[in-house]
Amino acid sequence: MAYSKLPCDTPEKQQSTEEALTASYRASMRIQAMRMDGIAHEASSLRHELSQSQHQLSIWQHTLSWRLTAPLRIVRHLSKGQLPTGRKISDVYHRLQEIYQDEGAAGIRFRISHRLARSSIGRAAERLFERKPASVVTNADGRSKKTTSILTHEEKINQVYSAHISQERLKDFTPRILIIAELSLRQCAKYRVWQKEEQLRSLGWLVDVVDWRETEEALSALQVCTEVIFYRVPAFPAVETLLKEARRLELSPWWEVDDLIFSAEDYKQNGNLATLDKLEQEELLFGVRLFRKCLLSCDKAIASTRVLAQAMQKAGIEHTVVIENALDQQTLDVVAAIQQDGVPQHDTQREIRIVYGSGTRTHDADFRLAATGILAAMQADTRLTLHIIGDLTLPSEFDAMGDRVQTQTGLDYAAYMKLLAQADITIAPLEPTIFNDAKSNIKFLEAAVLSLPVICSPRDAFMQIVQDGKNGLVAQTDAEWRDAILRLAADSTLRSTIGDQARKDVLGHYSPEAIVENQVLPVFGKPNVQHAPELRILCANIYYEPRSFGGATFVAEEMTRQLQRQENTKVAVFTSRPAMPERGKSSIRYCMENTDILGVLTSSDHDSVAGLDNTDATQAFKKWVEAFRPSVVHFHATQGLGLGCVRVCMEKNIPYVITLHDAWWLCERQFMVKADGHYCFQEKINLHTCQLCVPHARHLADRQILMTTAMQHAALLLTPSAEHRALFIANGIAADKIRVNRNGFLWPKSPHTPRVAGQKLRFGYVGGTEEIKGYSLVKRAFEALKRDDWELVIVDNKLNLGIKSVYTGAWKTQGQVSTIPAYTRETIDAFFNSIDVLLFPSQWKESYGLTVREALSRDVWVISTAPGGQAEDIEDGVNGTLIPIDGRPETLQMAVENLLDTPGFMQNYVNPNKATLATFEQQSAELGSWLREVVHVSV
CATH class of the missing domain: 3.40.50.2000 (Glycogen Phosphorylase B;)
Known part of the structure; x- marks a missing residue:
């Protein structure tokens, strides 16, 4: 399809951007106010209930009669048909019956084991029987060898996050100095922190200042700095965490001070020490040891006087410089x-x-x-x-x-x-x-x-x-x-x-100019910002390696690889990270396949409002933008990262492109699936209809303002299919602003292994346990089959997130059902060689359907719902079977039985339409050219 050229920036467009930003901020503030009201109300109710319960429980538990009558109370509950928790035994019995009928005794065992795992007893057992770390044993010849256990999934992920990053990568970032400082001593902060910030800024450096007690903020700031100074900081455990992180990032930290507080021998000569009481003296001397430990943990030191510098060198720091206390603008003013x-x-x-x-x-x-x-x-x-x-x-x-x-x-x-x-x-x-x-x-x-x-x-x-x-x-x-x-x-x-x-x-x-010229400049120099003539792309995607999840993530990762290979192109990534208790809410920078990545903690799935406008993610994104200096930002799949990131681009006048992977940009329910599990067939979104679907949501109108503002001010919008493009055009997006960029996929390295004659027909399902993907339809359809001439392989696609989500042990089927982990780049061909038919009974009009294309390219027949982007490359009866989105397992069952009744045609089946499928090379070439077009227009 041919597309018209993008419009250039005009003064009118600049004014429009300012008005849009104002509208977006107002909508965001109203949404956040609603959220905080809700949280406050919920917290108040919970506190009231907790207070009442604790008071009542305290009265009961401190009476002798309460303790003596405990067995009687249990009997009384049971006689009333209740468990001690107050839940009706009949309800529990009926629920157990339902599980047994659907999944058998194995299903009951599965739920009990999961419930126990979350209990205090389960956690205690887990600690007791947890896998032991690698141990060291001694051979007969006296040499030691390390015996290692298989790493857990979580440990593999943590290996990526804990890996050191080459110092060479800092050269590509905007020069920024971080000062982690003691700020509670006003005079010290004035002369050594705020004065240093002023001096460095006068040379062109970006400077951040963080109190050393704010560990999370300091950890985040370390991710985007190129130099770090620890001023008057003692080596408490939290500071040692910061030092360890500085080492992981291969920064070369400075330690700075303006008093001789790191040498106990010299500090004791201070006659003022004798004026303090013994406890204060002991505390000060304890602090001396911590200051010295922090000094020696750094590579370089900054002193305020030459005698102090000499003492630092004597302590063991060779690289020591003097920057004296001086006049600053505040003093002169x-x-x-x-x-x-x-x-x-x-x-x-x-x-x-x-x-x-x-x-x-x-x-x-x-x-x-x-x-x-x-x-x-x-x-x-x-x-x-x-x-x-x-x-x-x-x-x-x-x-x-x-x-x-x-x-x-x-x-x-x-x-x-x-x-x-x-x-x-x-x-x-x-x-x-x-x-x-x-x-x-x-x-x-x-x-x-x-x-x-x-x-x-x-x-x-x-x-x-x-x-x-x-x-x-x-x-x-x-x-x-x-x-x-x-x-x-x-x-x-x-x-x-x-x-x-x-x-x-x-x-x-000591004037600001003199001290900068004679003392600060020789130490730090002027920042060297590289302005190479290259396209710098920042890709934002909610998941990314090593937490790969979903087709959109797979595409985002491959586009990054492909774009990195293009001439004069550099790509960085902004994404989420897993919960890491030792890091709190701080961000983390890591590197994979020559790509710099910043991961942030996102809100939990149940807090969808916070995911609309995540202030923490926005702040981290702003710092990452300043560090990487992108020519263009590509928002790929961003739900959870929030729309504040889009406003950052608008404020900094950075062109951005959005790939509309699903209906999140239009609908509170990401896939336009109603609470009853059925697809909402709205084409032009009506908020009154939406309000009936999510009656508890008060923010839908403001949500629409945020989304519309973001889309309308994008330089370009992309969809993976023509059908998905049509949905957005129907909702007010100008046709000349939205283009189709079909997703590529991993093509097979070798031809599909032919099916052995007489072999059972093999089906595969990759959609996970979500209703929207048709999991329950697959289960009910195959349980309804009265034959055993088939096999079904189900992929548990959440294992890469460390979660076991699929349990098929209790399925009541005559054929064989098995579960395997999600396939990788290395195992994708093996997976599709193990099946003849892919099941894709999605219950919404998918924006694309990556798995469908992977199957079609490997001569695997596809049973898919239609309409939707998933069906655009399927010709019914030629390379697949199309069924309606009706939520009925009987429809899927009929399609499956039709194939089972005629297995012969699958013997040497080859998809005749493979030539029409997209490739990653085609997709990335198209995407790269459009991103360049966007940058050219903005310039």
Whole structure:
């Protein structure tokens, strides 16, 4: 079929997109509000019932009579025809009869075993008898060998998710730095986290910041970063999980700190430690060990001072760099605001203010270093007042100073700087220890940028910038502290001269531009974003390897392989992942067949509303889009991933294509099958009819807005069959916007094995236990056959998800029924060689029917329902038998018996219409060209 060219973007279309986004967001908010109301109501009811039950049970269980009469209560229940649970024995008996009649004693055993498996007794037994891990035994020659058990399905899947990913793959992602940090210490976070974020962003890096306690958020952020920094993070178990994940992703982590908190020997020299009680000291020293463990778990380290860097190298980290604490935009903005508003003036003839920013009470020992000199100066010059900002325990000698000593606590940074600006003199005393030599010179920076003179101890970081008598004063002894204070108090010109020079020097050395150019750029460089002239396709599909499930997934996987082989084409995948308790709700990146894949946790099947607009999946998708930078997004089968992903494309102006695999885009019931199991034959969807079908759903109108918006703003819509295309055209989709892209499939590697003469006719069914696929019709039809000249093989297609779903042991048939796991790329030919007829009694108009084409290409006859996409390649009586979608097992039974009555024609049967079937190569070539067309039009 020839299709018209796609329309180009216009200003009108841009405006339309904005309006559509608004409508979509509003509909989403209304749906989520309905969902939350429902959850809240349900939770409230459950809490009320639980509270009442617990109260009543508590009263009963704590009475002697309750315990003594327990046997009598059981007898009473039984005499009333009830089990102790309250369920009627007659109901249980009738249900057991039904199961026995349908499935025999084996069916009863099957259900009891499944019920026990979910009980506490069953789980205890499972733990007791669980398969033991691989063990190590010793040979006679003394060499050890590992004996391995067969891996479970879950273990095979976990092997894929836990496999290391080559660092080379990071080169293809947008450069992004993740900072996992301690954020509860405000000053530390300002100078080492938010300042670092600002510096890196100025170089063009994308930066994410996550508190180290938010394990799930940090795990998700690790999946899309290319560099990671752990700032002031201790190696608690949750952090070790993050470090392990960084290793799996082959990131080379940095550990950063601005205090010497990873060496117990050096930390004990900190005199402030003695001011804390014993318990606090023990906790701090315990933390030192954890900080050191985290440091040594990383490859590289960032220090705020050169002494700190030397200590890191001494600890064992060779690759260590220094990025000093500096000025940032917040500081400059605060200072500018202070200067604009003006600093409240005081009469320096009557008062000279000394300001000390303590921060926390861990600075008591530091202050004592200068306390005697400060007190002596205050005694010598009565104008001097002392203003403490923060917590500090003053020596008792200062009590005599009365209200000449003021203390203020609880200030934010702007208020702190505003108070500091009112100082005449600022001080920065620090004990002469390696711990303090490793400290940065923040107190000098903050005072200097306000043009204030600073008196400081000669610690290493201060001496890198302070020139005694020029841009600051240095003091060590009591006398030097006293004299420096009195010297500045006596000379306002000196105060101004020193303060002005300090500001000039600090702006020259520690301005944002200077620190980025001289210290940050040499370490991290500018991000190198590769802009190769290639088509970058992001495919979104609800399932993907290693959790392959369903025909749509099989096609999505094969399209990825095929497109990857096309010239100048790269493909990534967005999909779901299984529940992994150790990861919570975090996403996971893994790689299969040279394809980068991001898996997210989706809502449970019963929460269909959450699956419409999954906020967690949307956030992960947005990060994945930013990381991969797709030229176009192909939404394949996305139910559960949510339509928020579509809005991400609309907001970022990324063209997207939707393959409409089923009726999810039109109907609350994905396959348009009503509660009674019968197909809804609506062609033009009527929401009033839909509301009668799902009376509990209040969101159908808003759901339609979400779906329609997504489809109308797609660059292109695809369906796998002409019949499915017609359904969407009937529901308002423009014919020139929707095209048929027939699914390919795995063609046989060798001819079909001929049926042996006289052999029983062999049937196969691959649809699983869903009613929509006709499972119960197959069961009832074959149980009704009064002959045994047949065999039936049923594929349990959920085993790849770790679930046993098919149980045929209780089928009452005269022929043989067996169950096998789903076939793979390697075993598909063997499966179809083992059958003569494929059963495809689907109870809805399928969008395609991949299994039908796999059978037709292998000269296997097909019994299929019609109409629907499943029947488009079947010519009744030529390569298959077509039956109506009527939900009657008798119809299927008749078709089966017609074949059983004439088995001879199957002897050397060859499908004469194979040449009309699609191939993966044809499908991918067509898809690739259309995706390129979409990208070209959008550009």
